[in-house]
Amino acid sequence: MMNENDMVLRYTPLQRSNHWVVAILFGLAAFSGLALFHPALFWLTNLFGGGAWTRILHPFFGAVMFLFFLILALRFMGHNFLKSYDFKWLAHIKDVIVGNEDKIPPVGRYNAGQKVLFWVMVWCMLALLVTGVMIWRPYFNEYFSIDLRRLAVLIHALSAWVLIAGIMVHIYAAFWVKGTMRGMLSGWVSRYWAKAHHPLWHDEISEEKKHL
């Protein structure tokens, strides 16, 4: 029998640390990158000690972010392969957005939206790393032709845009579904939350508990 105090551990301290290190570095990389993307945001360079410092720091933020993201992605990759029930969920994406709760098919530890976003992030991060190295002055850019670098800056900006937009959705979704934020801050979610939003995962962990 469930009760209010019955909480489930969704993220271990190590997983939470890893997530937030990536999040902080993402913030630094995103703001320093946006500063150089549009002149209207050039004032953001003041946060990093001026234009030249922003240019110097940005690639280091990005490289370290990639490193920690890689660990995070490897940690969670197993939970993010799309299953058949995920496609059913995707078919009902409209009901998810509007909030027709009765019509939303059950999902596991992550829903298909989270899984798709996971893979979008993986590909964006890879693209950002490769193109970022190609335009990283003064260390690596000399090894690539100007034509390649022209393509690299465009792809870098494009994948950064997709990633930033994706993270905005990620942050909003965490706020939207009450109780989610707690999962990544304290590690715990309520058993009700698990059953309501991730019923197959809930069944899975309940099953495990029975065998203990």
Place this chain on the structure above:
Amino acid sequence: MAMLDIQRRSATTTETPKARSLPQVAKLIDVSTCIGCKACQVACMEWNDLREEVGHNVGVYDNPADLSDQSWTVMRYAEVEENGKLEWLIRKDGCMHCADPGCLKACPSPGAIIQYTNGIVDFQQEHCIGCGYCVQGCPFNIPRISQKDNKAYKCTLCSDRVNVGQAPACVKTCPTGAIHFGTKEDMKDYAEERIADLKSRGYDKAGLYDPQGVGGTHVMYVLHHADQPTLYSALPNNPTISPTVELWKGVAKPLGLAGLGVVALGAFMHFIRRGRKVVTVENGHVHVENTADQRGAAVEAQAEEKVS
């Protein structure tokens, strides 16, 4: 230079101060009368107080072998066979001062690259952040970034001399008079005379190099083979700002910014229309309610009142 005379300024989306409009100037390099003496290179170093490190002879006359932060102009020597004869085509390479400068378009730092109303494109190194975008933007591969200070450098067209009514140092020094300086119109007129002369001497493809793909340039060449600019040490046939740079620094900038705004606004509108998802329990059954619905709102209100 006077700050009232700015045609364009990097990373600036509003109008520049251009109340005063200077006549358009141009440097005309008559390749057909250049003897390759490199006096222009020396004059450039002298006037601008530049000193290239002593390098190596790489087996050709080009020395130094390439442009650098200390060499803003270099002579490039090409040996080609045209009309069954060996021709030594010598081109003084350096910034072309495009009317539509790719470097200025690509630069993310406000005011690091400035185009004066007389057409001179000038780098303001104190605003340069060393990103190298100007190198990607330039269709002529001109800007060079210093290893020492990470700032971009190139020919200024001696903007400091031009400002006080002097011709650029290279023009002043050229012993054969192959380099001319004046208003762009005058330079075009003079080029016409030179081209007519070359044509009368059998160079029927002689012409002016003032590429329209970059809106014309404020450094122009008289070429004996204007139909084949690439003969002259790979002078581009029809230089334009690369389409990827145009896209990246063109529509992508405002659309990208607006797009992120739309995502943020969309999220906010979703929140105020549908609210947040809250979990309720009734007789052991779990439900999800939206706080923008009556039942969800009631759950939230109860929870808040319990707290207070």
